[in-house]
Amino acid sequence: xxxxxxxxxxxxxxxxxxxxxxxxxxxxxxxxxxxxxxxxxxxxxxxxxxxxxxxxxxxxxxxxxxxxxxxxxxxxxxxxxxxxxxxxxxxxxxxxxxxxxxxxxxxxxxxxxxxxxxxxxxxxxxxxxxxxxxxxxxxxxxxxxxxxxxxxxxxxxxxxxxxxxx
Amino acid sequence: xxxxxxxxxxxxxxxxxxxxxxxxxxxxxxxxxxxxxxxxxxxxxxxxxxxxxxxxxxxxxxxxxxxxxxxxxxxxxxxxxxxxxxxxxxxxxxxxxxxxxxxxxxxxxxxxxxxxxxxxxxxxxxxxxxxxxxxxxxxxxxxxxxxxxxxxxxxxxxxxx
Numbered sequence: 326x327x328x329x330x331x332x333x334x335x336x337x338x339x340x341x342x343x344x345x346x347x348x349x350x351x352x353x354x355x356x357x358x359x360x361x362x363x364x365x366x367x368x369x370x371x372x373x374x375x376x377x378x379x380x381x382x383x384x385x386x387x388x389x390x391x392x393x394x395x396x397x398x399x400x401x402x403x404x405x406x407x408x409x410x411x412x413x414x415x416x417x418x419x420x421x422x423x424x425x426x427x428x429x430x431x432x433x434x435x436x437x438x439x440x441x442x443x444x445x446x447x448x449x450x451x452x453x454x455x456x457x458x459x460x461x462x463x464x465x466x467x468x469x470x471x472x473x474x475x476x477x478x479x480x481x482x483x484x485x486x487x488x489x490x491x
Numbered sequence: 492x493x494x495x496x497x498x499x500x501x502x503x504x505x506x507x508x509x510x511x512x513x514x515x516x517x518x519x520x521x522x523x524x525x526x527x528x529x530x531x532x533x534x535x536x537x538x539x540x541x542x543x544x545x546x547x548x549x550x551x552x553x554x555x556x557x558x559x560x561x562x563x564x565x566x567x568x569x570x571x572x573x574x575x576x577x578x579x580x581x582x583x584x585x586x587x588x589x590x591x592x593x594x595x596x597x598x599x600x601x602x603x604x605x606x607x608x609x610x611x612x613x614x615x616x617x618x619x620x621x622x623x624x625x626x627x628x629x630x631x632x633x634x635x636x637x638x639x640x641x642x643x644x645x646x647x648x649x650x651x652x
Contacts, residue, residue: 344526344527345527345651346648346649346651347527347528347648347649349529349530349647350597350644350646350647351537351626351644351645351647352536352644353537353643354600354641354642355538355539355552355641355642356641357541357604357639360544360545360546361543490572491570491571
């Protein structure tokens with residue numbers, strides 16, 4: 326009978342650690358999105374504007390319509406008038422658009438002469454030819470001083486348009 | 492031949508009973524340890540969330556096992572709307588002895604990204620007696636990763652020391 330005791334001890338010990346480990350398998354998840362991109366396709370061009378003895382503004386809407394206040398435009402010689410355009414690749418995600426408060430154009434002959442652009446506006450339109458992209462049209466207001474020196478005003482630095490997922 | 496066999500048996504029997512009056516007492520103790528168990532807490536998971544691959548090149552996303560926000564190696568990866576859309580798995584351990592945790596990736600999330608550096612918040616690999624722990628890891632996102640949702644598998648094993 327005494328010989329049975331050690332045998333019982335071994336049996337009990339073995340049973341106590343019959344499940345010494347346990348495993349749980351979990352799923353790791355991730356969703357990767359293509360980075361948002363913006364590519365300029367058309368420059369912003371206010372066209373020709375006739376200066377005045379008083380200050381005034383020329384507003385170019387995103388749809389390309391010009392509206393003047395205090396200055397004049399010539400319907401016969403409008404010049405090249407285009408709202409800016411950019412292609413935004415957003416991959417069907419919501420995004421926000423940031424435009425500058427203002428931007429300065431300089432007279433190509435006299436850099437001391439300049440024009441200020443502000444009140445930028447934009448209109449994103451779905452790009453029917455490429456799902457997941459928009460055509461972003463951008464307009465702004467051109468501010469002319471009284472007796473603004475005639476000439477070609479531009480700024481090759483360009484203004485920044487920033488798009489971000491939100 | 493039969494006589495030789497009988498004599499040999501007698502010698503063995505005599506040896507067996509030569510000390511039949513001596514006793515020894517040996518205490519026998521047994522402590523039964525309940526089986527160890529591990530359970531993923533409801534509502535928790537390993538979810539790296541939604542983000543963009545970086546335009547700057549290969550990058551990483553780290554889920555820390557301490558409840559802090561996920562961290563990106565490149566700042567252009569985060570999408571504001573999904574800044575809180577991640578989760579770390581929390582486990583409850585049924586134990587009454589010290590245990591260790593072993594983490595392993597069973598299946599990688601897709602063929603391009605890799606999950607590495609699995610870690611937990613118990614500090615050491617062994618000698619733990621806490622009733623639970625959190626698991627984190629590092630997701631390596633190549634610049635060429637294909638957009639979309641991916642899933643992988645991670646095994647979490649607890650073992651008595």
